[in-house]
Amino acid sequence: MPAVQDTIDRVRKIDVDQYKYGFQTEIAMDKAPKGLSEDIIRFISAKKDEPSWMLEWRLEAYRRWLTLDEPNWARVNYPKIDFQDIYYYAAPKSTPGPTSLSDVDPELLKVYEKLGIPLREQEILAGVQKTDVSEFEEASDNVYKSGRVAVDAVFDSVSVVTTFKKELAQAGVIFCSISEAIREHPELVKKYLGSVVPTTDNFYATLNSAVFTDGSFVFVPKGVRCPMELSTYFRMNEKNTGQFERTLIIAEEGAYVSYLEGCTAPQRDENQLHAAVVELIALDDAEIKYSTVQNWYPGDAEGKGGIYNFVTKRGDCRGHRSKISWTQVETGSAITWKYPSCILRGDDSSGEFYSIAVSNGYQQVDSGTKMIHLGKNTSSRIISKGIAAGFSQNTYRGQVSAHRKATNARNFTNCDSLLIGDQCGAHTVPYMEAKNSTAQFEHEATTSKISEDQKFYVMQRGIPEEEAIALIVNGFVKDVIQQLPMEFAVEAQKLIGISLEGSVG
Amino acid sequence: MPVLSAKPREIPGAELMNMHAQPQRTPAETALIDAFGERLSLLPGDGAVMLKRDDAIEAIKHGLPTRRVESWHYTDLRRLLTSVPAFDPAAATKAIAPVIEGSAVLPLLDGVSTAKLPDIEGVTVQRLSEKLTDGSVAPGLDPYGADDAIGALNTAFVADGYFVDIADGAELDRPLELQNLQSAGQTHVRLLTRVGDGAKATIVERQTGEGAALVSSVSQLVLGEGAEVTWLIVQEQPDTATHLAQFKAHLGKNSKLTLFVMNAGGKLVRQEIVVRTTGEGADFKLRGINLLAGDTHTDVTMVLDHAVPHTTSTEVIRNVVTGKARGVFQGRINVHQYAQKTNAKMACNTLLLSDDGEFSTKPELEIFADDVVCGHGATVTEIDHDHLFYLMARGIDEKSARGLLVKAFVAEVIEELDDEAIVDALEARLDDWFLTHG
Structure with missing residues (x-):
């Protein structure tokens, strides 16, 4: 759509100020002093009641981190981060075992209410004891008509509660916070933690390894199809804190799991740092589907405030015929620096990446994927849709490589960008590296506005202009929305609507 | 005697060229810096030119680019340029038959322009050595960016070349072939061409030779309003030569440039193409063929700036990779904020015929205008x-x-x-x- 004045005016007025989740909650917090040092890491480790090997692991990462430089190759600009001016640990003060909702800190409940989490679920999330599981199931059934969802809620540095643990345990699935996993299942954590994203991987991943405070842990044993969707809700609440969560998902032979993360943060003038690490491991015939609806606070209309989202996500298709699929809807964050990748190690394994990145206001997105083909007959597919509006910069950066032994590697990449307004930028930076003659790589990218023809076609059917544009944008992102679990597809569609409101109706 | 600046000056951004410079210089870097000291008294140029040379060698002193410099990601010049041959005063080569029969030939033999300049109607030819001596080409000697190692290398050492001026409205009845031939040592040449308004020409840039030489060659082309040029780069260096070349062009209003590049030789080759549309209605076509064999490394890197509205471009690159050859194509299309109605399409297709060969491609789009149609496609297959x-x-x-x-x-x-x-x-x-x- 060319610069229809009306649209431009609306773009100016909109969006970031409409951030729905910008509220802040006053909750009594336990905090470590500001700054980063070995003592802080010892403090975090002690708070978490961690075994000594874990502390050693963290300290090693920290020492390594001190030797690293911040990466600067991405197409993003921001003032230098003062890593000593951040709280590395903040947790809601625990009150011993509330027995009903009335005992729970009302502020905490308000948070969940604002997030749209229904009462019953709130009760569980607030850690009310003796809650009847069946009662909750009923509640949950009402919310998600098409299926139930187990939720792990992470509030600043700690996991507040995990639901449906019992039922999942019956199926043999372990779903808990990573801190709990370190205590309860050290053998699994020891075996897999850092095996996909080593502590030495990159600046932010190494920082995360040193100071991660919580996150989710999922283990799906051999042959088990996880009976429900798993979900984590991240909420950054406390001022000047950084959130460093660590997620580890393991699907053993023939297992299947679908996992979704969602995130929000209050509206603030300062920038906050979020540096997460996600590791996925799929053994023979296993499948992991990982979906993200990222809606961190993007900053205000002048580009003030917002979350710096520097995330390392990587999946390892370790087994033969394994499959890892990333789906992401990125609408939030002031800066996004994120490249969910697949290492296709097992023969016949496959990786997928579906992404919608919407940027508005002064947001900067530099996101994409890496598909590393190592095994024979591996295949990967990348569909990326970027929509840039306002003054934002939206970059797709992706790498596809086939190594010497990756016979018959196949890749298809499609990245399309849509520009709304003439103050924004859309960029495509794909890297293709073939070292095997049987590799077959295809890449296509287009950048355009909404064509007059398309708009005319829809409008001549009696649909008003703004609606017509919304319809076309929905069509533009449909390939990706379809990959989301049903419950969240609706949420994602709404999010895109809110993010672009005014610019596309 | 050339005038030298009293002390090395600060070059803004020079440190960017190699941000992770190791204190240790490679043998190639040392050889280049030493060669500059030895050659200095022989290099033509007035004070302004010599200042540019000083700046350029300072940039090289900061180290050749490594893979950490984004534009050199797949061609780690610091690692790949293992040795630099010394200048060879005994080198002697002869002009060869032109690619297209009947062309007018302007030879550069081991970096030196011919004794007698040809007389072609509508074309004025001058030796670059003269233009360097009188300083009139000094402003054009600046590298185009902090990562422009080829530009810096050439500016430091360039001794000769041609300045070709095609008059307004002239239509050349036969092609013009610029031959850059080498037999040994080092050759650094520059070819400056101005094509006047409404002029039409076919120009062949021939890059070949027979020895293990280091060649740097920079071609600069300016197209006037409505000018139409077909420029063919035929690169057939022996597989012992290092060939570092740059083609830079400015396209005026309603001008048309068809650039054809054929790389069929060389041990280490980097051909940069830097094109900018400066007038509305300009059209740029790039057609490229890379024929890669043996244990060689060939890199074609294009940066195309659509800087004004209503300009078009298409780029098609075909690569054939055999043996242990490594190929690279990087193509970046920048569409500036005011360059509305740009239409740009790029395709890079590769046939990978051997398991020991490899090809890396990075087709980039950087778009700041909304009313544009841009696309790129890339394939690698057998x-x-x-x-x-x-x-x-x-x-x-x-x-x-x-x-x-x-x-x-x-x-x-x-x-x-x-x-x-x-x-x-x-x-x-x-x-x-x-x-x-x-």
Whole structure:
């Protein structure tokens, strides 16, 4: 759509100020002093009641981190981060075992209410004891008509509660916070933690390894199809804190799991740092589907405030015929620096990446994927849709490589960008590296506005202009929305609507 | 005696060229810096030119670019440039027959312009050494960015070349061939061409030789309003030579440039193409063929700036990789904020014929205007088995069938040039390559 004045005016007025989740909650917090040092890491480790090997692991990462430089190759600009001016640990003060909702800190409940989490679920999330599981199931059934969802809620540095643990345990699935996993299942954590994203991987991943405070842990044993969707809700609440969560998902032979993360943060003038690490491991015939609806606070209309989202996500298709699929809807964050990748190690394994990145206001997105083909007959597919509006910069950066032994590697990449307004930028930076003659790589990218023809076609059917544009944008992102679990597809569609409101109706 | 600046000056951004410079210089870096000291008294140029040379060698002193410099990601010059031959005063080579029969030839033999300048109607030719001595080309000697190692290397050492001026409205009746031939040592040349308003010309840039030389060659072309130019770069260096080349062009209003690049030789080759549309209605076509064999490294890097509204471009690159060859194509299309109605399309197709070969491609789009249509496509694949089967089912043996398909894959790009003499001449070069590498 060319610069229809009306649209431009609306773009100016909109969006970031409409951030729905910008509220802040006053909750009594336990905090470590500001700054980063070995003592802080010892403090975090002690708070978490961690075994000594874990502390050693963290300290090693920290020492390594001190030797690293911040990466600067991405197409993003921001003032230098003062890593000593951040709280590395903040947790809601625990009150011993509330027995009903009335005992729970009302502020905490308000948070969940604002997030749209229904009462019953709130009760569980607030850690009310003796809650009847069946009662909750009923509640949950009402919310998600098409299926139930187990939720792990992470509030600043700690996991507040995990639901449906019992039922999942019956199926043999372990779903808990990573801190709990370190205590309860050290053998699994020891075996897999850092095996996909080593502590030495990159600046932010190494920082995360040193100071991660919580996150989710999922283990799906051999042959088990996880009976429900798993979900984590991240909420950054406390001022000047950084959130460093660590997620580890393991699907053993023939297992299947679908996992979704969602995130929000209050509206603030300062920038906050979020540096997460996600590791996925799929053994023979296993499948992991990982979906993200990222809606961190993007900053205000002048580009003030917002979350710096520097995330390392990587999946390892370790087994033969394994499959890892990333789906992401990125609408939030002031800066996004994120490249969910697949290492296709097992023969016949496959990786997928579906992404919608919407940027508005002064947001900067530099996101994409890496598909590393190592095994024979591996295949990967990348569909990326970027929509840039306002003054934002939206970059797709992706790498596809086939190594010497990756016979018959196949890749298809499609990245399309849509520009709304003439103050924004859309960029495509794909890297293709073939070292095997049987590799077959295809890449296509287009950048355009909404064509007059398309708009005319829809409008001549009696649909008003703004609606017509919304319809076309929905069509533009449909390939990706379809990959989301049903419950969240609706949420994602709404999010895109809110993010672009005014610019596309 | 050239005037030297009293002390090395700060060059803004020079440290960017190699941000992770190791204190230790490589033998190649040392050789270049030493060579500069030795050559200095022989290099032509007035004070302004010598200042540019000083700046350029300072940039090289900061280290050659490594893979950490984004534009050199796949060609780690610091690692790949293992040795630099010394200047060889004994080097002597002869002009050769032009690619297209009947062309007017302007030879540069081991970096030195010819004794007698040809007389072509509508064309004024000058030696670059003279333009360096009088300083009139000094402003154009700046590298185009902090990561422009080829520009810096050339500016430091360039001693000769040609300045070709094609008058307004002139239509050349025969092609002009600029031959850059080397036999040994180092050669650093620069070819400056201005094509006047409404002029038409076909220009061949021939890059070949017979020795293990280091060649740097920078071509700068300015197209006036409505000018139409077909520029053919035919690079057939021996597989012992290092060839670092740059082609820079500014396209004026309603001008048309068709640039054809054929790389069929060289041990370490980097061909940079830097094009900017400066007038509305300009059209740029790039057609490229990279024929890669042996244990070689060839990099074609293009940066195209659509800087004004209503300009168009298409780029088609075809690569054939055999043996242990490594190929690179980087193509970046920048569409500036006011360059509305830009139409740009780029395609890079690669046939990877051996398991030891590799090809990396990075087609980039950087778009700041909303009313544009831009796209790129890239493929890497082997020969289609169906196609092979089709031919073999007709009694053609596998080797010939493969040969036919590979040739057809690249010849398609040549045929598009739509000028019989050019197509025939280029296909002859193609056949030559297939004969030696088939």
